[in-house]
Amino acid sequence: MLDKEGIAKRIAKEVKNNTYVNLGIGIPTLVANYLHEGINVCFQSENGLLGVGPFPKEYAVDPDTINAGKQTITALPGASSFDSAMSFGMIHSKKIDLTILGAMEVSENGDIANWKIPGKMVKGMGGAMDLVASAKHIIVAMQHVNKAGESKLLAKCDLPLTGKNCVKRIVTELAVIDIAPEGGFVLIERAPGVSIEQIKNATAGKLLISGDIPEMAL
Amino acid sequence: MIYKLITDAAAAVADITDGSTLMLGGFGLCGIPENCIQAILEKGTTNLTCISNNAGVDDFGIGLLLQQKRVKKMISSYVGENEEFERQLLSGELEVELIPQGTLAFRCMAAGYGMPAIFTPAGVGTEVAVGKESRIFDGKEYLLETAFNADFAIVKAWKGDTDGNLIFKSTARNFNPLMAMAGKITIAEVEELVEPGILDPDQIHTPGIYVHRIFEGKNYEKRIEKRTTSK
Numbered sequence: 324m325l326d327k328e329g330i331a332k333r334i335a336k337e338v339k340n341n342t343y344v345n346l347g348i349g350i351p352t353l354v355a356n357y358l359h360e361g362i363n364v365c366f367q368s369e370n371g372l373l374g375v376g377p378f379p380k381e382y383a384v385d386p387d388t389i390n391a392g393k394q395t396i397t398a399l400p401g402a403s404s405f406d407s408a409m410s411f412g413m414i415h416s417k418k419i420d421l422t423i424l425g426a427m428e429v430s431e432n433g434d435i436a437n438w439k440i441p442g443k444m445v446k447g448m449g450g451a452m453d454l455v456a457s458a459k460h461i462i463v464a465m466q467h468v469n470k471a472g473e474s475k476l477l478a479k480c481d482l483p484l485t486g487k488n489c490v491k492r493i494v495t496e497l498a499v500i501d502i503a504p505e506g507g508f509v510l511i512e513r514a515p516g517v518s519i520e521q522i523k524n525a526t527a528g529k530l531l532i533s534g535d536i537p538e539m540a541l
Numbered sequence: 542m543i544y545k546l547i548t549d550a551a552a553a554v555a556d557i558t559d560g561s562t563l564m565l566g567g568f569g570l571c572g573i574p575e576n577c578i579q580a581i582l583e584k585g586t587t588n589l590t591c592i593s594n595n596a597g598v599d600d601f602g603i604g605l606l607l608q609q610k611r612v613k614k615m616i617s618s619y620v621g622e623n624e625e626f627e628r629q630l631l632s633g634e635l636e637v638e639l640i641p642q643g644t645l646a647f648r649c650m651a652a653g654y655g656m657p658a659i660f661t662p663a664g665v666g667t668e669v670a671v672g673k674e675s676r677i678f679d680g681k682e683y684l685l686e687t688a689f690n691a692d693f694a695i696v697k698a699w700k701g702d703t704d705g706n707l708i709f710k711s712t713a714r715n716f717n718p719l720m721a722m723a724g725k726i727t728i729a730e731v732e733e734l735v736e737p738g739i740l741d742p743d744q745i746h747t748p749g750i751y752v753h754r755i756f757e758g759k760n761y762e763k764r765i766e767k768r769t770t771s772k
Binding site: 369378388390392393395396405408410414442445446449453456483485 | 568569570571572594617618619620621627630631639640641642643644645646647649650661662663664665666667668669699709710711712713714715716717718719746763764765766767768769770771772
C-alpha cells in the first residue's frame with residue numbers, strides 16, 4: 324500500500340518530457356518532487372503563472388507570487404505571468420498536456436466529483452471544472468476509500484459533478500486504474516504488497532481484470 | 542491626457558451606494574484592493590453584490606465585509622478555507638453563486654470587450670449548467686455565459702500613473718486587468734503612483750481609458766495566506 328508520497332511518486336512516472344502540466348492542490352502538488360531525471364516539465368498555475376519553481380527561501384518570499392493553492396512560490400527563469408482569462412485561455416485551447424487533480428469520487432465512465440458535499444461542505448470548483456472540461460489528459464490522485472471506509476470508485480457519482488466523461492487514469496494507494504472507453508475501471512497495476520482481492524473489495528464500481536496484474540515499479 | 546487622480550480611498554468609493562454590484566480584483570489575498578475594501582467597511586455600505594474569485598479570509602479582504610454582514614450576494618469560484626464564508630453559505634444567510642474560475646474570468650473579459658456573452662465547456666453536465674443555454678460546436682457541448690454587469694470595478698495594481706495607466710506584478714495580476722476593463726466605473730489603487738511619461742507605453746497592462754479614478758494606496762499589508770518556504 325502506498326502513502327501520499329508513494330502515489331505522487333507513481334504519478335511522476337506518467338509525466339512526459341517537454342510538456343506543460345497543471346497540478347491540483349494536495350497530492351498532485353507533491354508530484355513535482357519526484358520527476359525523473361531528464362524529464363523537462365513546465366508547470367502552469369491557473370492563477371496566472373507558467374514556469375512555477377520551487378518554494379522560495381525565507382528571504383525571497385514574495386506575497387505577489389503564489390500558486391493556485393495560495394502557497395508562496397518562485398518563478399523559474401523563462402517564466403511568464405498573465406491574467407486569468409489568458410490562463411484559462413491556454414487551458415481551454417488545449418495547450419496544457421496533463422492535468423493532475425484530486426477527487427472525492429470518480430465513476431466508471433470517468434465522471435469526477437470534487438467540489439461540494441451538499442449541506443455539509445462547500446469548497447467551490449475553482450479552476451477544476453475548466454481543467455477537466457478541456458484537458459488533453461487527466462490523472463486523478465486520491466485515496467481509494469473515504470474516511471468512512473466507503474469506496475470512491477463508483478458505478479455513478481453520488482456527489483455533484485465537476486465534469487463528465489473526462490478522467491482517463493486514477494492512481495490510489497492500492498492501484499493504477501484506467502477508465503475503459505465503454506465504461507468500467509480497468510486494473511492496470513497493484514501497489515506493492517496489495518492483492519487483487521483487496522482492490523476488488525475497495526472498488527464499488529465495475530472492476531475489469533484481465534490477465535496478470537503487475538505490481539507497480541516505483 | 543485625461544487626469545484620473547483622486548485624493549484617497551475614501552474619496553474613490555464615496556459614491557458606492559447600498560445595493561451596488563462590485564467587482565473586486567485579487568486571487569486569495571494576492572492583489573486585492575486593501576485600501577478600498579477598508580474604506581467601504583468604514584463607510585458602512587451594505588447589501589452589496591460582490592464578484593470576486595474568493596472572499597478573502599475570515600479577518601482580511603472581503604472576509605471583513607462578510608463578517609459585518611455587508612454582502613447580500615457573492616459571485617465566486619472558491620470558498621476554500623474561509624470558515625465564515627462557508628458558514629453563511631451553508632446556513633443560507635448569504636446568497637452565493639459559485640461558478641468556474643475560467644467562467645468568472647471570461648465573463649469579466651466579455652464585459653471589458655463589449656461582448657454580451659461567451660461559450661465555455663466548463664460546467665457542462667454539472668449543476669452549473671442547470672437552466673443555461675448550450676450549443677454544440679464540432680461535436681462538443683458549450684454553455685452560454687453572459688458578460689457581467691457591475692456598477693464598480695475595484696482593482697489593485699503595482700504601478701500606475703495619473704492618466705490611469707496600470708502595470709501589475711507577477712500573480713497579483715490575476716483578475717485585476719479584466720475587471721478594470723469591465724467596470725462602469727473603475728477604481729484603481731496602486732502601490733506606486735507616478736507622473737505620465739514615466740511608465741513605458743509598451744509595458745502597460747491596462748490603458749488609462751479603462752480607469753476612472755486612481756490613487757496611491759497606503760500601508761499595504763499584503764498578507765500571505767500560506768507562507769511556504771524551502772530550506
